[in-house]
Amino acid sequence: MLICHCNIITEKEIEQTIIRLLDEDPWQLIVPAKIYHAMKKRGRCCGCFPNVVETIIRVTEEYHVRSQAGGTDIVLHLDRVRSLRDQFGRKFNERRATGHRAA
Template sequence: MIVCHCNTISDHEIRAAVDWMRAADPDTLITPGKVYRALGKRPDCGGCLPLFLDTMRGCDSLGVPMQLRGLRRAATQGNGHEGRQESHRISQ
């Protein structure tokens, strides 16, 4: 099935690119931009991105590397000041 009509990218090519990137570097974080670059293409109109992402999510090898899991949770915990000291915040 063609996922990106502008660049004629199929779902098979997306899955192959994700599998290739995961095999080349098991710790990499795979993004749509990296998949486009791996295929030697660039996104054009962006209309395909929802289907592109759904296709990527369907890949068994897409998973987030273990050492990167939980980073969002860890970043939101804390004092809520993005690590800045009290004196370096903008006055309210």
């Protein structure tokens, strides 16, 4: 699935980059800008960043479930990330109200 239309980046490419970054350091903070930097791309309109954040959370959770890390650490960390996303990231999507649809 195509995630970034500006740079023509697929979901699979983003997932592979996240896994590569997690292989380097499993507990690092991964944000969209770090992924784009690792891919030698840059965010242009940045409309894809909410989808990239969702992909980061999903892939990171799957990565740590497959690894030998302690399960309670993973759950606590991901719950904190989700609560921050709900607190700061869900109010506005590209500075649009929740009910706004582009199409």
